Amino acid sequence: MVNELPPMLQVGDVIVHTDIITERFACDIAACSGRCCEEGDAGAPVTMDEIARIEEVLDGIWPRMSASAQSVIDRQGVAYADPEGELVTSIIGGGNCVFRGPQGCLLPEKPISCHLYPIREKRFGGGLVGLQYHRWNICGAARAKGAAEGTPLYRFLREPLVRRFGEDWYRELCLAADMMLKETTQQ
Secondary structure (H helix, E strand, O other): OOOOOOOEEEEOOEEEEOHHHHOEOOOOHHHHOOHHHOOOOOOOEOOHHHHHHHHHHHHHHHHHOOHHHHHHHHHHOOEEEOOOOOEEEOEEOOOEEOOEEOOEEOOOOOOHHHHHOOEEEEEOHHHOEEEEEOOOHHHHHHHHHHHHHOOEHHHHOHHHHHHHHOHHHHHHHHHHHHHHHHHHHOO
């Protein structure tokens, strides 16, 4: 008998949706060309600290930015508040991130929300954070590649998860994932 997985697990102050453990995923940039930076109805979520870092490097990347991106930044800055009031990177024409260049992101360090994608973070009161897997049709090739390689989403995103939460937290996530999967497959 196989038990069903719980919908979430808690690692420290982070609630992790179990899809992040069970789903297979490995970005296939050759197949999608980074469409997550080009499509959508808002920019990538950013913090005030990230906005400050972007503004610090803006002069250095400005010459490589498109005229459209420069115009948007001149009008509204590097970020704006989306309809939910969340700060997001500025976008061109309702889709393309202003920091998307012909060879990918122009920023020396992507905002953590970009680095974590397709995991999305939600902050709750009391320091609690929730992580969920954002399924998007443009990531079909990444799901196929992850399935072929047998790569769980949380393993594929090890580097950004460590960047955001630390090595100790990531080790705890791996232990919790292993225990959860073992318990659900025991007879």
